[in-house]
Amino acid sequence: xxxxxxxxxxxxxxxxxxxxxxxxxxxxxxxxxxxxxxxxxxxxxxxxxxxxxxxxxxxxxxxxxxxxxxxxxxxxxxxxxxxxxxxxxxxxxxxxxxxxxxxxxxxxxxxxxxxxxxxxxxxxxxxxxxxxxxxxxxxxxxxxxxxxxxxxxxxxxxxxxxxxxxxxxxxxxxxxxxxxxxxxxxxxxxxxxxxxxxxxxxxxxxxxxxxxxxxxxxxxxxxxxxxxxxxxxxxxxxxxxxxxxxxxx
Numbered sequence: 001x002x003x004x005x006x007x008x009x010x011x012x013x014x015x016x017x018x019x020x021x022x023x024x025x026x027x028x029x030x031x032x033x034x035x036x037x038x039x040x041x042x043x044x045x046x047x048x049x050x051x052x053x054x055x056x057x058x059x060x061x062x063x064x065x066x067x068x069x070x071x072x073x074x075x076x077x078x079x080x081x082x083x084x085x086x087x088x089x090x091x092x093x094x095x096x097x098x099x100x101x102x103x104x105x106x107x108x109x110x111x112x113x114x115x116x117x118x119x120x121x122x123x124x125x126x127x128x129x130x131x132x133x134x135x136x137x138x139x140x141x142x143x144x145x146x147x148x149x150x151x152x153x154x155x156x157x158x159x160x161x162x163x164x165x166x167x168x169x170x171x172x173x174x175x176x177x178x179x180x181x182x183x184x185x186x187x188x189x190x191x192x193x194x195x196x197x198x199x200x201x202x203x204x205x206x207x208x209x210x211x212x213x214x215x216x217x218x219x220x221x222x223x224x225x226x227x228x229x230x231x232x233x234x235x236x237x238x239x240x241x242x243x244x245x246x247x248x249x
Contacts, residue, residue: 063216070227072183080185087112089190090178098123098244100134102165106247107134109178109201118175123244126164127196128171130240135175172234174199176242184210184227193239200228201242211238 058076062069072080081089094108108121118124118135125132162173176194179185179202189203195211211233214222223232233239 061213061215068215070183077183079187080182081188082182083112083180085188086178086180086182086191092190093244096244097247098132099247100136101131101245102136103134105134107132107244109176112178112180123176124173125176125194125199125240125242126162126169126171126173127194127199127240128237129164129167129169130194130243131164131166132176132242132244133165172197176201177228178202179206179228181228193241195226195228195231195233195239196237197234198226198229198231200226202228204241207239 056071058071058073060071062071090109090112098107099105100107106121107123109123110119110121120135122135123132124135161170163170174197176199178191179200184206185202186206186209187203189205191201191203193204193207194201195207210227211224213224215225217223217225217232224238225232
């Protein structure tokens, strides 16, 4: 789980949950202390990394025993979008009237407040190639009722392999969701890329950054993780550029 040190209200105004974070003393270890292998020695001492500093800079990550705190400075947050800006970008994408290449129906990202289940106009994407479609059963080995398939795919079975009708590549076929936590963005650029396998959409620079950052997973493992849902990213590609088809008229 990644927790931002900055929160936004519904009007898009930035508010900080605290004025400052005071760290009295931090010893930076070479690796995470072992906590569970030997109950008689709950902590093992490692060599101190003298070259590291306890000073917080923009983008610092603090491991809080299961939760990871992201530290952002006010200066750098000025370069990130607000919720209002993300809403404008969402409306601009929808105004371009992207279409499903198979069903030729118009696609639209739902309101950022609506996150429960995909709706009929929800964009879906093949995360191997990036082609954006509406929901359809083309290339599926099991043909079920659309509502049943929506229910199955939205409950975490996005990793099922599907063949893209545009380029015949096989990969996860998932609904796309705009990432709404503005503190995780690095720029105000349009959301053009999606994480794999979750389908959260953000700017290219933001996707590239988080795909290179290993976050703690348990006490011994580190994984690159989607910052919006904390789902570990898959094998290459960790993110993909989305390819929308415009209206035929």
